[in-house]
Amino acid sequence: MGRRALRFLASLAGVALVTFAGYRLLPVNATTIGFAYLLLVLIVASLWGIFEASVASIAATLTFTAACRPRSSPMADSINEFCALDPDLPRTITGIIIGYYRRNGGQPEKPPTLLLSD
Helix, strand or coil, X not given: CCHHHHXXXXXXXXXXXXXXXXXXXXXXXXXXXXXXXXHXXXXXXXXXXXXXXXXXXXXXXXXXXXXXXXXXXXXXXXXXXXXXXXXXXXHHHHHHHHHHHHHCCCCCCCCCCCCCCC
């Protein structure tokens, strides 16, 4: 087997190890597991390069999404469905805030109100 293939498998094994450690050995919350995935990807990138880090990052993202997502309430599900319908919502809100600060010369006197009614 080639060197790149071994690094590829080691990257996947690292994600599996972090997932196993975060669930079985030392149960921690999802934020801690996500931070451990980030550290793993940074270490893989600094040791082996972008290809192996990309593999580890994609595997960590899929694992985190599937395994670490908390079981949510019906209200949270409806909010997630709303956000899925309009993926440009964060960009729109950011544009409103940036436009407000540009009009006021960068002075944050009063933050903009994003509610529809006052």
